[in-house]
Amino acid sequence: MPAIEIDALEKSYGDVKALSGVDLTVPEGSFFGLLGPNGAGKTTFINILVGLVRATGGTAKVFGHDVESEYQAARDCIGLAPQEFNVDRFFPIREVLAHKAGYHGISKERARNRAAKVLKRVGIYEKRNTRFDWLSGGMKRRFVLARALITNPDLLILDEPTAGVDVQLRRELWETITKLNEGGTTILLTTHYIEEAERLCDEVAILDSGRVIDVASPETLMNRGTDDIVVKLRD
Numbered sequence: 187m188p189a190i191e192i193d194a195l196e197k198s199y200g201d202v203k204a205l206s207g208v209d210l211t212v213p214e215g216s217f218f219g220l221l222g223p224n225g226a227g228k229t230t231f232i233n234i235l236v237g238l239v240r241a242t243g244g245t246a247k248v249f250g251h252d253v254e255s256e257y258q259a260a261r262d263c264i265g266l267a268p269q270e271f272n273v274d275r276f277f278p279i280r281e282v283l284a285h286k287a288g289y290h291g292i293s294k295e296r297a298r299n300r301a302a303k304v305l306k307r308v309g310i311y312e313k314r315n316t317r318f319d320w321l322s323g324g325m326k327r328r329f330v331l332a333r334a335l336i337t338n339p340d341l342l343i344l345d346e347p348t349a350g351v352d353v354q355l356r357r358e359l360w361e362t363i364t365k366l367n368e369g370g371t372t373i374l375l376t377t378h379y380i381e382e383a384e385r386l387c388d389e390v391a392i393l394d395s396g397r398v399i400d401v402a403s404p405e406t407l408m409n410r411g412t413d414d415i416v417v418k419l420r421d
């Protein structure tokens with residue numbers, strides 16, 4: 187069963203068509219890239235998958251669950267690391283994680299263990315008693331990844347996880363998420379950087395003005411280096 191199955195998906199905000207008939211299949215276990223310039227519709231696409239935005243047409247399924255009619259079942263499969271962090275800033279990060287796990291029905295004891303495990307996995311366990319505000323920018327990114335992992339999701343969605351981070355941290359984040367994918371987690375990653383997609387993804391869909399204009403391996407895209415859209419995504 188595919189991790190994500192999208193059929194004729196549409197979203198309009200008034201006169202603005204953010205998505206215009208998107209069809210897409212993301213295979214289970216893959217590392218899939220959604221590549222596109224500013225305003226292409228990437229965040230809208232993700233927001234529909236996680237139930238934050240309602241599509242105006244078409245269907246979206248996550249591991250066979252319709253994101254609207256079977257919202258909870260679909261949402262339980264997904265861990266989301268959004269662009270906007272929106273984290274409770276006043277509590278130690280381990281408590282924020284345990285609280286989130288509790289919200290998903292995980293018992294207190296297991297929630298604490300799980301929080302420790304994901305903090306170790308992303309490499310910030312020693313900061314467990316620190317509050318979010320006091321973390322460095324790079325640690326904040328790692329924490330948001332830990333938060334997405336707290337429910338042990340089958341599908342991890344990363345919305346521009348390395349936007350604005352330095353080269354060293356970008357490499358470290360790449361390594362962490364590659365390991366997660368090797369462990370069996372399906373990953374959907376949005377990015378503006380074609381080089382990032384090339385480094386990480388098995389397959390990439392290019393979204394432009396709300397339409398999927400191509401689905402290909404990153405190598406195929408790079409070899410088409412003179413296409414307008416590829417040139418735009420290199421800048």
Ligand code: ATP
Pocket residue numbers: 199202203204222223224225226227228229230231
């Ligand atoms: P970026 O890379 O800049 O984050 P994106 O590919 O994620 O862009 P979206 O944020 O999905 O693109 O936006 C797609 C289009 O929909 C844009 O034209 C945007 O202005 C519009 N849009 C997004 N959200 C809203 C909203 N709440 N109300 C009106 N228009 C919106």
